Amino acid sequence: MRLAAAGARARDGGALEELIAALLAVGSAGDREDATEALRVLTERPALLLRLDAFIRRESWYSTRPAPSLTEADPVALALAASHADGRVRERAVRRMLSQPDPEMTPFLVLRTSDWVRQVREPACAGLAVLLHEKPLLATAATVRTALLVNRRQRGSFALGQLLASLLAESGTALCGRLLTAPEPVVRRFALDATVQRLRLHDLAALAESDPDRQVRARAAEAAARQAVWTDQVGLLHRLARNRHAEVRITALTGLMRTGSPQDVVPFLDDPSAMIRALAREAARCTGTDSPAYYRAAVQAAVPRVGAIGGLAEIGSRADGPLLTALLDNPAPQVRVHALRALRSLDAVPVPRVMVLLRDGSTAVVKEAAATLAPSATHLPADQLWDMLSDPHRPAVRRAGYRLLNRHDRLTALRAALVLSADSHPRLAAQARTDATTQIRTLAPDPWRTRPVPSLDAGPAQAAELLALAEQRCAEITEGVVQLLRNVLRRVPGSR
Template sequence: MVDEVRGETAAVRLFGGPFPAGGLDTGDPGAWTDFDLGVRWDIRYGALPPDGPDAPGPDPVARAARALCHPDGRVRESALGEALAHPVLLPLLVLRAADWGAPVRERARRLLTGALDARSAFALAPVVLRAGERARGTFAVELLGAVLRRAPREEVLRLCAHPERAVRRFAVRLAVGEGRFSPAELARRAHADHDVVVRSVCADAALAALARGADREGVLEPLLTARGPRVRAAGVTALRRAGLPERAQGFLADRSALVRAGARYVVRQDGRDPLSWYRERCAGPEVPPDAVIGLAECGQRGDAAVLWPLLGHPVPRIRARAMAGLRLLDAVDPARLLPLLDDPAPGVVRETVAALLPSARSLPDGTLTDRLAGHRPRATRVGAFRLLVARGDVAGLRTAVGLLGDTDEGLRERAERAVRRWQPTEPGNPEVGVLLEAARHLFDDDAYTRRRWMAGLPR
């Protein structure tokens, strides 16, 4: 998105000293596009002198920058050579290579082809990729790709560590496509990189290398121990091809559902039954928390009998996973689950609320209202509030209005949003009029009148 204010601020300060001025961050590609627009607008509306690059001013670079962004295409074209004389202006040459004026665009592209090399790519790549989002911006992106394909490996690796995320992704995709990384290097990048896209690209490429018969030495372990679940899942899937399907069993209770699903696939392909493994673990003395949800993911409704006792387990995470499992198995009994709104672990309360939401209309008002009391734990209060509001009737509005003055800021904000979103279900109910009047400060006049009309009340 173009920030016109930032662009104009930089533009109107062109004559305040040496370029760059006015807070222009030359390392931010968005700052250059904003500056381009800001100069054009300021000249058009009189905030900057309209003269070309030879106009008087304290700094020749500032004059050239203004000319390169000038509304008149002839001025822009005549200033293109200045970008080569002042390398700080090369980002503007990149923008002119996507110019709407054909003469400007064609000459800028010829100059950019000679100026863009492996060394300048590090500084210009962010602007090139930003300009690539424009209608005529593909030329510079294709030129950048051609330059990097001819560049030494160390220059490409520099771009793979660029601070701009878009540049890193572009460079990694290009390096992978050109085969610049070994399978082990791909696996290490998939393991360690903090960008989920880079991790996925490298993991996919490492798996493709294994499928082509590459040595698995140094590939599997980084994938299997990666932080990202998609990378771990890729490593688990590769175990079958690597002739190590027995190792997949160790990932049946992984914290990620994606990894668990991959492990179940490999285990089944190896002729074993993951469901039996889950049942055995959940009934044993040492219950892996994620084996509980794994049982629900591949089990049958009768497996709820294994999960119900785990709602009383001393480990909160196991209780929460058991609750989530009952919901997956469609084995929710609201009467049995309602007391778990008082569980001391917020995670268990959240899972309880998720399980009870489909039955919110059948839950007793009084039981939920009691749990809104100020002395209750916050998780319990929030859970009761969500269930009451989910009813969608007058009880929900009454609950939300009653919490508009609560001491808990988070609950107050939830209550305000609930009042604004509330829709009437009982036209003509006088209590609704009283409640809306109590929340009058949340609506403007039109919205308040419309709410009363929707509720069948006098306006």
């Protein structure tokens, strides 16, 4: 069943037929536990459940397969009957679901609350409302996910509204606790949004500190900080301000600012988050702290923090270029990377010094050095860039050289693409092949093109060298593309 569900992601009816066959095979075996588990596998994929529902409705009009029998205790037959094309079959299935409530069947009942047939839709809606009121724990994470998808339909808002009402009811505490620990982030977001005003402060703080989903952490932290500000619990704000996630720290620090404690925010001037640094600079302004002086001292420390480098780039000037240039010799790759970014931001790039970093031992530094030199690529020594393309060991170096050569004229860019189209690194070779093909097709005249064809600006010797290189790469860029290049080069004066 799991294999069939994984294969049914394909957008074709054959895969869905295989899924139905797998369901029927499990249901016909007569083991209720296995049948329930098979339905659980399906409801764990609500988008697939909606697709299967639509497919069964269409297929059952023409199928010779008899309508599922509801006389036996077979949950698979009941689930399939709930999607049958005949509204009377669906109505009987809905009433059977309501007479024998089962958490695994609730997503199928949610589907029928948006049914286009009133005689099916109304019993499903009324029954779901009663069930969720009397037994809210019938709503599983799969129920919520299905309701969220059904909510997009024209008549699909009822189920989500009932789930919201169940969470807000006094008896919804257990349901809220279950949904807030569900493995699916979208379920936890829904439960948190619905009950955020009812959750206690320490519960919100625990969610903000431990939940793996960024949106849940941010929403819980915002609610926790708001309550902490109202109740003057500064200690909790300090605890959240030490969290490793930036979205939690920024909310806690904003709360500290609102409680009139800007001095507690100033130490975050060199935080890795740019937003937190901006807030800390506002706190520094309120307390009279000199932020530029702080950053200049921090980048000269024995172990400079990357947040301080980023902060100096945000409020510094070109005069701070020498301080940042000195960091290019730092042994930590991340410090060199952030120093390059800061120099680029302040327009204080020492080109000869950065050229050395194109051969740096760190791939991240090589990439950042290429990005830093890109605006001045046409002024760099071309022989050094071509030499980078032949580096036998470092794909990062070859990629950096290719990126900078691409900033040159069209002839240089095409030649570099052809050189790397047979590179040993698969992704780099694929990019070069794509670029070479695109450039050649752009140069080739076509009757349907209204824009003027750009010129290659190549001399006879250059054209001959380019064609020879393309013919060597014929297996990579295809014979058709090479023929297009031949046609282009025939227009070069003095060439054959």
